[in-house]
Amino acid sequence: MSQLFLCEKSSQAKILAQHLGANSYVSNAWHGQNVTVVAAQGHLLELAKLDEYVGKGTWKIEDLPVLPQEWVLQVKADERSQELFKTIGHYLKMADHVVIATDPDDEGELIGRDLINAHNYQGKTSRLWVSALNTDGLSKALSSLLPLSATDGYWRAAAIRRKLDWLFGMNLSRAFSVKLGKTTHVGRIKTRLLAELVKRDREIAEFKPVAFHEVVATMSGAELRYDSGMAAHALLDEDVLSMLSGLYGATGVVTSVLEDAIEVAPPLPYTLSALLVDGAALGVGLFNGYTAAQALYVAGAISYPRSGSTATPSVGSAAFAAHSAIVTTGELPASATEEMTCIYNLVQSNLRMQELGAVTINRRTIMVDVRGHAFRLQEQWVKPGKEGFAGALQSDHPLYRKYQALNIRPGKAYRKGEKLVVSDVTVKKLATAAPAPYNEASILKMVAENSIGTEATRVSSINSLVKDGVAVASEQTDAHGAVLRAPIILRSTDWAQGLASKLPASVMGGEMTLQVKAAQDAARHGDESLDRHLLDATKWMLWVMPESSYRDGN
Template identity: 30%
Template sequence: MRLYLCEKPSQAKDIAQVLGATRRGDGCWTGSGVTVTWCIGHLLETAPPDAYDARYKRWVLADLPIVPGQWKMQVKAKTAGQYKAVKRLLAEAGELVIATDADREGEMIARELLEHCRYRGPIQRLWLSALDEASIRKALAALKPGAETFNLYHAALGRSRADWLIGMNMSRLFTLLGRQSGYQGVLSVGRVQTPTLRLVVDRDRAIADFVPVPYWTIEVQLLAEGTPFTTQWRAPEDACDEQGRCLKQALAQQAAEAMRAAGQAQLVSLKTERMREAAPLPFDLGTLQEVCSKKLGLGAQETLDIAQALYETHKLITYPRSDCGYLPLSQHGEAPAILAALRRADPSLAPLEAHLSPSRKSRAWNDAKVGAHHGIIPTAAAQAFERLSGRPRAVYQLIRARYLAQFLPTHEYDRTQADFDCAGQALRAVGRQIVEPGWKRALPEALAPAKGRDAPPAQTLPPLRQGQRCEVGQVNLKDLLTQPPKPYTEGDLIKAMKNVAKLVEDPRLKQKLKDTTGIGTEATRASIIQGLLDRGYLTKQGKALAATPAAFGLIDAVPRPIADPGTTAIWEQALDMVQDGEMPLEEFVAKQSAWMSRLVERCAGLRLTISGPPLTPGRGGKPWKKKRAAGRAAATKKSAGDRKRAPAARTR
């Protein structure tokens, strides 16, 4: 019997239908010589400290660091029934096809089970990017040898064990240090969550420490043969800051008075340039979360949940947990069928038909830049669109628009820059005239690029000629103040996590963070932010995130490497070596254990100053959800010493 092992029940059902396995069994679908079973995420979890020694049920400084000699896995109680079904099927299988999600974590979900159940038969790998029938059939016809993806498992296992070491040891350490100073809450520490928290703490401090600086601008209305347009005063460089803002009030006042008195301005330079803008890439998950936060007001986790439903339930989009916006050239041949399906499913796309060209290849089609996953795009199963409404419909339309944009012409416009002299003062007007709307025909207005605070108004200039004199209309002297940084929203924080390389000085680590798209993964960033909210490290007012007093105290106390995103880059370099077979898993874990032991020794004598009440789940602005309570219950306890383990111990 050939057994297919999937990650989720819905995924298993889709694959089973294509394979003809239509009979429902105990935790599986069966057919002629074929059985399809499923996990429910991870059916196993790394055992807690007390599984190694009962004394670890109590949190005691003298017991740290806790470093397992032989790592143990245990069956998750909630899904023990499905584990038994999978174990039985593995014992009966003559060969196995791993059909979990095509990434590190998906590989680990399957391989940890095979190891725990001692499966020793032949293995192949199904590598899926979408769950519509056509995509499944295509992947089934191109199964990979199991050995080709095995090292993904060891890389994921190394990351998991290193996260365990930090979570279990540093969370216990800082919770116990907090108690010594009178703080009775649990202080959770994690490899990704703590650098992420530091981003918000640093931003909040920048806002609190910000001192506004006054500056002055002048907006001058000119008339060219009776047609008004707007120009901006260009102050001398020696009177401006690095952003070009005039800091000298007297100079600005004198310039405004002089231009009012002059009455005319002469055109001294006129330049028109044809500008061409390529279509934006299809979405990766982080960019989708950023746009949905800004334009639709969605939280990062809510966006991921909607995208996952569009993928699993509706079959409308490809795999959503992608960190790549590029597309493989091999998929370009599917474009005519997908475009036709999109047009049939939604008659409102009819005006685009004359402009769409299925043969067009935008910059998105680039095999060299496609990793394990490609950009999030619609599938040919577009007829399900009519069943969507509300936010899922809006998210799908954003994804669809980015795909349609790849088959529309380049956006072109003429940019005209006109420089004037008015009483010895420099004025500049900038105008745009659209020549070819191109891909912008497909994008909803909500996707128009946002303008900066000091951006000149968009306008179309009247016909102008060199040397022309224009009448001066209104002269508006504006007294302004520099603005503090804006608080993070969830979308902004996702973007900051992706682009955290900007904060790292070491050029090698900076490049590594760029290559790995920052800290966290597309699949985990939303849950990291939600975890910080749930644990009370962050609060939410409207869209804005803010750090709590305990978050400030913790970031000030933890060793710099724990809160430094550069540490993640070092880890990722080592995990890449594990994935490439250049470093054994055991060596990676041994190095992490030694490093953690040094940190514990160095920090054991610290004195913490943590202000504010103990962290309580639910203070982050959303109701505490019962379904999450079991995994994080200890976070609400005043004393964790007589509890099984802290909730934070499994944090990333």
């Protein structure tokens, strides 16, 4: 054997092996003439637990924080990982040329580098960087293998992220577990999610509705709303309500007709988070949507899914070798599940919307005076012949209802000075509504908009909320108790509410994320002094740890 391709997943390895003509599967690898393809099945190595550095025994806050002088990287303890690590080592010893063919991102780079470094491989190495596992994508990437120096930034960024997350998670989780007398999970992403979830539930619990009146007058079949000139949610005096109710049969005069048009661009090309949010709106849970997207990628149907880019690649160009928005790269597999079909159709529809471009929306505002009282009618409709992307929306798309309503063109044109007779007046006393609780789609949208976590970690972090006991999940139901095809509702537990009140604000906020981002940015730009970021993180933890003598000035 002369060439070894090191993949991240078995399904990925199988597709690459077929492309390379390595069709014989023996001893956990695909073999062909002078080529072998093997899969690591994700991270086989991990940083050692805290006990490796402080020893086993009673947990003590005074032992913390721990900043390892020599980081220990260990093979995961399970039998499968141990055996696979040995298998890959065997093939590395036989290889003249190793090609890292893991996923094209930070974590994929870390998986490959960990393995060749752990086995002290000294031979020739290259990087296969491909975002589309179809014939064209693989052929182009294989014809232009990269030196590892080209992806050093990804590796260094992932390595410093792993160390910082270890520092935060291991030290702070142990410190607050000791302080609170209960296992407590603290980390860069999960603690920020906890903070946002608790904040929203507190806003709901403390919400006080504000009463207001809505007055609607019907004129020439159209419903016009009373414009008090005050806040949108105004509570009207009884005298005003009495006068408004008495407008039945009165004649109003159109005082102004304002018309304009706006162009609405199609939704941005899909990132993974945006795709999963739309999938959740159609009843595909985050985890199932994530799994479906990965399966479609492995089948060569869509491009690499763990992407945060909204840039659309030029089909047939080398742009597929870099990260891009999620696009279709092949046909929907015949064996596709319902979830895979839904995700594929969303990607396909999104691409079609990009091709059709913006939709033009006509807008019209009519003001009518009735005995000195102002009423407003606002109309919007899609301009005929300028439907743009709205013309591609299918009935199961999340945006369909919105634009379907805009397809109804107003039946009447209004002129300034025109007289209208009030045929009905309706007065309603309403109240403002509390914020909606988070569901798995809305919390994913929130973390994406605030750059919390990455496309590779957000779904697992959201799922861990329930596992860690800080959230409970419930299905949405209709008035009759029937389960809806809608995102799962997430509410904070009593333990989460108590924990949020005990953790320092800087731990609950975005400080850990800021530190990781700064370190990763430095790593991507070739900064050689990354240890200073570990020292800065350790100093910060000294300030935020419970019973910190450092914070007290000792």
